[in-house]
Amino acid sequence: MDRELFEICQENSSTAFSVGYQLVYLIYVVLSVTSVFTCSYFIKTFIWKSTFHPNFKLLLTMYFSAAIFHSILFTASYLMMIERFLDYQTECDIHVSVVPYMIVHSSIAICLFCGMLTQVFMVIERLFATIKIESYEHNTSFKHILAYLFFCIVLPVSLLVWAYQDADYRSPVITAISPPKGVEFRLNILYIFCFLLAILALILLQVVRYVNKRRESRIEISLSGRFQIVENIDTTTFISSILIINMIISVIYIVGIFSLRNFEFDVFINNRPGLSTVKLVFYLHPLFSFLMPLISSYHLSKMRERRLKRRDHLLAIKTKGREGSDAYNQLLHDQWQQHFLK
Numbered sequence: 001m002d003r004e005l006f007e008i009c010q011e012n013s014s015t016a017f018s019v020g021y022q023l024v025y026l027i028y029v030v031l032s033v034t035s036v037f038t039c040s041y042f043i044k045t046f047i048w049k050s051t052f053h054p055n056f057k058l059l060l061t062m063y064f065s066a067a068i069f070h071s072i073l074f075t076a077s078y079l080m081m082i083e084r085f086l087d088y089q090t091e092c093d094i095h096v097s098v099v100p101y102m103i104v105h106s107s108i109a110i111c112l113f114c115g116m117l118t119q120v121f122m123v124i125e126r127l128f129a130t131i132k133i134e135s136y137e138h139n140t141s142f143k144h145i146l147a148y149l150f151f152c153i154v155l156p157v158s159l160l161v162w163a164y165q166d167a168d169y170r171s172p173v174i175t176a177i178s179p180p181k182g183v184e185f186r187l188n189i190l191y192i193f194c195f196l197l198a199i200l201a202l203i204l205l206q207v208v209r210y211v212n213k214r215r216e217s218r219i220e221i222s223l224s225g226r227f228q229i230v231e232n233i234d235t236t237t238f239i240s241s242i243l244i245i246n247m248i249i250s251v252i253y254i255v256g257i258f259s260l261r262n263f264e265f266d267v268f269i270n271n272r273p274g275l276s277t278v279k280l281v282f283y284l285h286p287l288f289s290f291l292m293p294l295i296s297s298y299h300l301s302k303m304r305e306r307r308l309k310r311r312d313h314l315l316a317i318k319t320k321g322r323e324g325s326d327a328y329n330q331l332l333h334d335q336w337q338q339h340f341l342k
Helices: 003-016 019-047 054-086 098-131 142-163 184-215 223-262 272-282 285-316 321-341
Strands: none
Touching: 003 019, 003 054, 003 272, 019 054, 019 272, 019 285, 054 098, 054 142, 054 285, 098 142, 098 184, 098 223, 142 184, 184 223, 223 272, 223 285
8 A cells, every 4th residue: 555545544534533524424414314204295295286387396396306315315425434434444444435436426416416407497497487378387298398307317417427527436535425536627617507507597587577477467368377477476486495595505515615625724734534524514415405395395385375365365355246346346447557557
């Protein structure tokens, strides 16, 4: 064994056995295990039983499924470390074996980038729903499913194949979430690309929401179109919260890791375990997977309350006799007033 490899083994071994590193990892594992159940419950209770358009349901299911698989794989990466502890005899025994490392890390990367592109495509789907306001409610087909599978699975996998073409999975690592040598430059390009896409998607989402708010009181829109408008307004608010939280986490991760790699901090000069622990703290994806179903449940519950209030308001309106006639005339008057004020 050469001296350089021996020093790497010593550093990695001290990191793996450090209390801080294990504590952060364990907290993230608890969040990940919890996320598997909360995301599964959210898919079953809030998505599949919702009145959303089938296309939007499919994208939401794919998005939360990516979070579930990431949580499972993150937990598996910790179990791989525990397995190395059980077989530990020398410092270099702490490193993850090549084949399990390649499988788990590649799968984690696929989940992350599939989730990133799926959230962008949810915005594009809402754009189509806004453009085809009168017909979109009944507009779903097998070709839409193929398009979603391509943009949300095939495309990110293809981008990762490009980014990992020079990956060296023989490089010594103690956890499967660490990227191998040879991918840093292209992987950074992908992160920046996805982050810029998220910014553009958020801007587009606000435009879509504005257009739907403008259309909400137009009297020439059919009942089917009105339902689609209300759904567009509700879902764009919901997607905005997901995008904003994801962007905040991405900024923290990118800025944090960039700073640790490119600037020297006195506290980490002779403290490799401390540096690795802080890097792990910046890996906030388990926290995002934990928060996502909670925040989404809150938004969808509020959305359901607003719909019930609209229904109760309509049911409370008199429909017969003089009172019914006056109520109908008042509704027409309010709609015309809003129409001409635009």
